[in-house]
Amino acid sequence: MRILVTGGTGNIGRLVVEQLLKTGATVRVVSRRDSTFPTGQVEVVRGDLTDPESLRPAFESVDRMYLFPSPSSAAALVGLAERAGVRRVVTLSSGAVSTGYDTNFHLPVEQAVEASGMAWTHVRPAEFMLNNLWLWGPSIRAERVVREPFPDRAGHPVHERDIAEVATAALLDDGHQGAAYDLYGPESLSRRDQVRIIAEALGQDIRLDVVTPARARELYLAQGGFAAASADFLTGFQTYSGGTPDHSPKAPQPASKPTAEAVTGRPARSFHTWALDHGADFRS
8 A cells, every 4th residue: 555645744744654654554755845754664756736747656556645735736636646546535624614714725625535536534623733833933932922913812723743643544544434524622722821831831931912913914924934824814804715804703612622532542632732842943
């Protein structure tokens, strides 16, 4: 069994590769650039998800695939995979599909996969715990401060390893075909709570400065990377899919939400565990 991992150098994909290797699976990774993996254990094939034809060699002798989202090319890419003989695909999607907020990014990828003849599973994580590293890491490292417009907004952020373990289980084990797994963290935490937990994990004081959404947007745009790309959504100026936000009151959310434990049989990792895992990333 050869498994193709697209997005295999990304934050989730690299963990999927790591988990697959532990099981002895033969792993092939698609990468747009030279990538380093354990010698002799991973095949690396050059290709670009936005150019499906460049992936044609990657599909040779592949039985299963982990699919990183690329909505513009999803239909063509899925068609190539199916014609090449891929029988099972696990899609990295988003919890925003389940809530209806995602209409133009992950949803088209899911639809392309479901229209194929391949067995499919969608993995729909909610907010990544990693978002905090990308948003707050620079200011924590430089100043031991977080500037946040919505300190009391709560969510159930999920650890990237829980996401990868669910995807790996769906790739390897039977019984997941046709399932769409919403994944949340095990606890509801406000942004204020998350700052406090990171400070505790580091053993250092971190100041929380509450700023306006407009000021936060300025800071995210100046920071670049994920912060800049997501600035309008994170600060409430756009919806997840780029539309005009609806600020009418939302229905209360349930206290508990589905976690990776339903698939893996292991308790979902806490935010405190995540903060300890990334302690070095938050230190200068």
